[in-house]
Amino acid sequence: MIDIPTQSIEVTCPSGLRGVVRKLTGKEAAILADRSLSRQGTLVDEILRRVWISTVEAEPYPFKVEQPIPWSKVLIGDRDFVFLQTRIVTHGVEYSFKIRCDDCGDSFSWDIDLSKLPVQSLEGENLERFKDGNVFEGVLPSGRGFKFRLARGEDAARVLRSMREQRKGRRDKHGERMKPNPLIESVLMRLIEIEDVGNKPSDRREFIESMGLDEIASTLDEMDRVDCGVNMTIAVCCPSCENEFDVNLPFDENFLLPRVRRKSVGSTETETATTD
Numbered sequence: 001m002i003d004i005p006t007q008s009i010e011v012t013c014p015s016g017l018r019g020v021v022r023k024l025t026g027k028e029a030a031i032l033a034d035r036s037l038s039r040q041g042t043l044v045d046e047i048l049r050r051v052w053i054s055t056v057e058a059e060p061y062p063f064k065v066e067q068p069i070p071w072s073k074v075l076i077g078d079r080d081f082v083f084l085q086t087r088i089v090t091h092g093v094e095y096s097f098k099i100r101c102d103d104c105g106d107s108f109s110w111d112i113d114l115s116k117l118p119v120q121s122l123e124g125e126n127l128e129r130f131k132d133g134n135v136f137e138g139v140l141p142s143g144r145g146f147k148f149r150l151a152r153g154e155d156a157a158r159v160l161r162s163m164r165e166q167r168k169g170r171r172d173k174h175g176e177r178m179k180p181n182p183l184i185e186s187v188l189m190r191l192i193e194i195e196d197v198g199n200k201p202s203d204r205r206e207f208i209e210s211m212g213l214d215e216i217a218s219t220l221d222e223m224d225r226v227d228c229g230v231n232m233t234i235a236v237c238c239p240s241c242e243n244e245f246d247v248n249l250p251f252d253e254n255f256l257l258p259r260v261r262r263k264s265v266g267s268t269e270t271e272t273a274t275t276d
């Protein structure tokens with residue numbers, strides 16, 4: 001038994017990694033407000049490093065329980081889960097967020113219980129494969145085989161860098177500026193190789209970009225099926241027009257901030273201006 005300080009909880013991540021997460025304190029407020037950390041994609045790492053106060057069980061990772069967790073090596077599913085638990089231990093399970101209806105354009109609030117979000121665990125053969133080098137096999141809709149890994153923090157960081165580069169002006173063969181596509185980046189982030197396709201990252205990118213969007217989506221589904229994590233897709237219904245649609249839980253620095261109306265001198269309160 002370890003001594004758990006008050007205002008912290010023991011959590012078991014989707015992979016089985018277990019440890020103690022503490023509440024956010026005023027010290028973290030500056031980190032959450034640091035735009036450069038959030039732009040670099042290192043905000044989550046910084047938060048995880050601070051709130052994870054001890055490891056109870058490092059399996060399935062080869063980490064030592066007495067050493068700090070190298071969060072860049074941790075699966076996205078586990079990182080998201082700890083981020084979510086940080087919100088829960090700090091502000092409770094209730095979460096309210098604003099949505100704009102994609103049909104009538106009205107804004108409304110939606111309340112959810114964060115402890116009820118479905119969590120997919122890493123189990124059985126998938127767990128063994130992860131421990132045994134993290135190499136998974138799949139088949140593209142065209143019948144071509146491929147190998148992929150479950151994404152870790154460092155894979156997501158690489159994608160963020162790549163998307164930033166693309167926004168800066170990567171151009172295609174015809175000199176057109178290319179916009180990063182999150183769907184394609186999510187597939188490329190996990191791809192190790194594709195049967196009979198060259199071994200360079202640019203070969204894989206070219207191949208995936210030439211696939212149909214439906215095929216890319218189904219490839220991503222195939223990768224997600226074996227992965228672990230929190231399902232953050234929430235079905236909502238607009239109170240004005242009864243339009244039902246899915247939104248992704250907004251998972252950024254604001255997610256960890258208390259939900260209060262901040263009125264400070266000089267702030268532009270667009271929210272109150274439009275809703276009251």
Ligand SMILES: [Zn+2]
Binds near residue numbers: 104238
């Ligand atoms: Zn509506």
